[in-house]
Amino acid sequence: MRLQFKLLGFLTLLGTSTILSACAATQPNFEPNNIEESGPITPTTPTTDVPKPTAEVVPVNRGFHFQTNKVPSESDVFKHNYDLTFSLNFTNKSNDIYGTGWLFDWKGDEKALGIDGSFVPSITSNIDNSLLKDDQFTVYLATNLHVADALRNDQDYEPYKKDQNKQDFTENTKTEFFSLGKYLEGEQLKQYISKEENQSANQTDKALVSIQASNIPKTAYTATDFVDMNSYSYNNITTSLPGNYADFAVIEVNLNLKNQRDQQILHDFVKPAIKAYKALGDTLELFSAKPLNQFIEQNYYLLGYPVINKGNNTANLLLAQQKSFDHNNSDHNQKSQWFTKDQSYINKLDRIPVLTNNYRAYNESTGSQLFANQQNESWLNGVVIQDKGVVNFASFSNFTLKYHEKRFQQYGYGLMLNDTNFPGGSSGSPLIGKDNKLNSIYFGVLEIYQSGSLARNDIGMSQILRTPQNDKGSSISKGSYDLIFGDKNTKNYYAKFAKDHQTHLYQKIKESKDEQFRFVETQETTNNLGN
Numbered sequence: 001m002r003l004q005f006k007l008l009g010f011l012t013l014l015g016t017s018t019i020l021s022a023c024a025a026t027q028p029n030f031e032p033n034n035i036e037e038s039g040p041i042t043p044t045t046p047t048t049d050v051p052k053p054t055a056e057v058v059p060v061n062r063g064f065h066f067q068t069n070k071v072p073s074e075s076d077v078f079k080h081n082y083d084l085t086f087s088l089n090f091t092n093k094s095n096d097i098y099g100t101g102w103l104f105d106w107k108g109d110e111k112a113l114g115i116d117g118s119f120v121p122s123i124t125s126n127i128d129n130s131l132l133k134d135d136q137f138t139v140y141l142a143t144n145l146h147v148a149d150a151l152r153n154d155q156d157y158e159p160y161k162k163d164q165n166k167q168d169f170t171e172n173t174k175t176e177f178f179s180l181g182k183y184l185e186g187e188q189l190k191q192y193i194s195k196e197e198n199q200s201a202n203q204t205d206k207a208l209v210s211i212q213a214s215n216i217p218k219t220a221y222t223a224t225d226f227v228d229m230n231s232y233s234y235n236n237i238t239t240s241l242p243g244n245y246a247d248f249a250v251i252e253v254n255l256n257l258k259n260q261r262d263q264q265i266l267h268d269f270v271k272p273a274i275k276a277y278k279a280l281g282d283t284l285e286l287f288s289a290k291p292l293n294q295f296i297e298q299n300y301y302l303l304g305y306p307v308i309n310k311g312n313n314t315a316n317l318l319l320a321q322q323k324s325f326d327h328n329n330s331d332h333n334q335k336s337q338w339f340t341k342d343q344s345y346i347n348k349l350d351r352i353p354v355l356t357n358n359y360r361a362y363n364e365s366t367g368s369q370l371f372a373n374q375q376n377e378s379w380l381n382g383v384v385i386q387d388k389g390v391v392n393f394a395s396f397s398n399f400t401l402k403y404h405e406k407r408f409q410q411y412g413y414g415l416m417l418n419d420t421n422f423p424g425g426s427s428g429s430p431l432i433g434k435d436n437k438l439n440s441i442y443f444g445v446l447e448i449y450q451s452g453s454l455a456r457n458d459i460g461m462s463q464i465l466r467t468p469q470n471d472k473g474s475s476i477s478k479g480s481y482d483l484i485f486g487d488k489n490t491k492n493y494y495a496k497f498a499k500d501h502q503t504h505l506y507q508k509i510k511e512s513k514d515e516q517f518r519f520v521e522t523q524e525t526t527n528n529l530g531n
Contacts, residue, residue: 064423067359069206069314071185077366078357081303081432083276086269087181087353088143088428089210090150091341094172098353099147100304100428100442101180103273104250105220105283105498105505108137110274139253139270140220140503143428144443144463148249149403151175153216155335160219164406176339178217179318180253181210181305182269183355207315208305208352211269214259214321215334220501221250223483224408226492229394245401245408247443247463248483250494254334258326261319280436283508284517287484288437289466295415295439296388299367302442302460304429305353306422316352318343353425360419367434371416371459389416393463412481413464414440420460421445431462440464468516485509486519495520 072079084102091097152169154161162168185206223246255262255270280286320340359366370389385395391414393399399410415431422429422442429442440462448456466482479489484505486493498506499520509517 064308064421065360065362066356066422067361068308068354068356069183069185070355070357071183071188072357077301078303078359080276080280080436081301081357081430082355083272084430085303085305086141086273087208087210087305087425088141088147089177089179089181089353090175091177091339092150092152092173092175095150097147097150098305098307098425099143099150100353100426101141101143101147101251102428102430103139103270103277104142105140105494105503106138106270106274107140107501107503108255135257137255137257137266137270138503139255139266140250140505141217141253142248142250142430142441144247144441145222145224145245145249145403146247146401146443147427148219148222148251149401151178151217151219151251152404153218153335155216155333156218157220160222160404163404167405175216177212177337177341178215178253179210179212180265180269181208181353183207183305184209204315207317208354209317209319210346211261211265211319212321212337212340213253213265214256214262214325215254215336218252218254219249220252221494221497222403223248224403224492226483226490227411227479227481228489228491229409229411243406243408244411245403246412246465246481246483247401247410248441248465250497256326256334259321260325261321264319280432280438283505284512284514286438287466288433288435288439289468289482289516290439291468292387292390292413292464295390295464296370299369299434300415300417300439301358301367301432301434302417302420302422302429303355303357304422304426304442306356307351307425308354308356308423309351314352314354316346316349318346356422356426358420358422365419368417368420368460371418386416389418390414391416391461410463412483413467415462415464416446417442417460417462419458421458422460438465482516482519485517486523487516488519493520496523 072082076082086101088099088101089096090099151160152163152173152175154169154174159166183206189205189207189209225243226246227244229244253265255266257263257266277283277286318341320343321337358368371386372389385391393410393412393414397409400407401410402408417431422445427443430438431440431442432438442460442462444461445457446459446461447454448459465484467480480487481490483490483493485495495506495509497503498509506520509520512518
């Protein structure tokens, strides 16, 4: 029997009995346009054939039966997931890489933005400049570590401006293009593109709208070396690798409010996300931390942007940066984007990020339950070490990942989601429980082989973000960790960055009297505000 673990995309990791490959999607790249030389971007025909995405070796529709291209209504169970979540696109000279991200934190003047979550096309600015304290608004997006591996910015924060071996990034791997995408339809879409130049041929009632930010993102946090590995050993299983990881990272996107595209990102993408974030509990009530055994009797809702066939009625529209837009970011230690893609290239792609949720029309089921063996599958107990769908990643010694040229072993705990095999590009999607708490982040698919034949390929995997201390409710729980707020067992957690940068999440920590959120206040942190 063989266990294969697919993250479904550009990153493939081999082990003796398991394979870990990325649930982000990748395709060969083209030569991007240079805004500095060409001025405003107009569609042109590429001189070479447009390459097709190569997100997976196996057919993309392997058992795919999920709902796509449906914007949730206000009462829909997926509405908050939709508002929070975006398609992420990182491009370098070699590859075009897609993943999914969601609003995790922010820093900026909310009052000046009039944040109410409503959709307001922002071709003309909706910002009350008289109220602005600064011309910047910073957004922090959560995704998988294996997606954040695609971000290679030589003006990033330390230690991320070089690889893990302290070597400069190669020219072919440096990030040159970044965009946020969201699926829009109907009047919302028509209003959006009606004022855009060069979009007259793209009148459609459905589209993935991608907006190129003015800056290349930076790395706020990676869940690398986040625990003492000895605290999470399983049956004395050891590893030769010196580091550990959870498949979780946070990237920083700095928005220049004088830049037209950044204004659009803020008003049309970020404002609804902030509204959803606050509706779900605004930091302190949003992120679940509960004993592992309490995950079992839950239903989990998943929404992301896997790369699949776009269909005849779905366009892929790129709102690119232009030379005429404001790119004055020298005072903010940002790396401006000077490259973009041709709309003609975008139009020819037959596989794009497609809005997908885990509703299944074939049996009218919504959400996902944790994995449970069927009566005829008792043999799985000898292949997958799990407790009613909860796994300790320390039991899989060869689940490893290379991040910025250093290999790490996966640690912490995760969920096995039955009948939830989202394809590549969905990596980083948030998992929200029936209790409206965000508990984990989706990262891949488990494939199980019996006698050389594929027996199961429908088990989705997610990484739990927080586990409580003193957990006695689960047979596989040995220690706690908290990737967001920290605890005594967690060496590396996001709240340290939030405190150094005085973000919204840290402001909520300061307001709280609950000790589970205030661990960072008991620790010394190192200010990391340099570039």
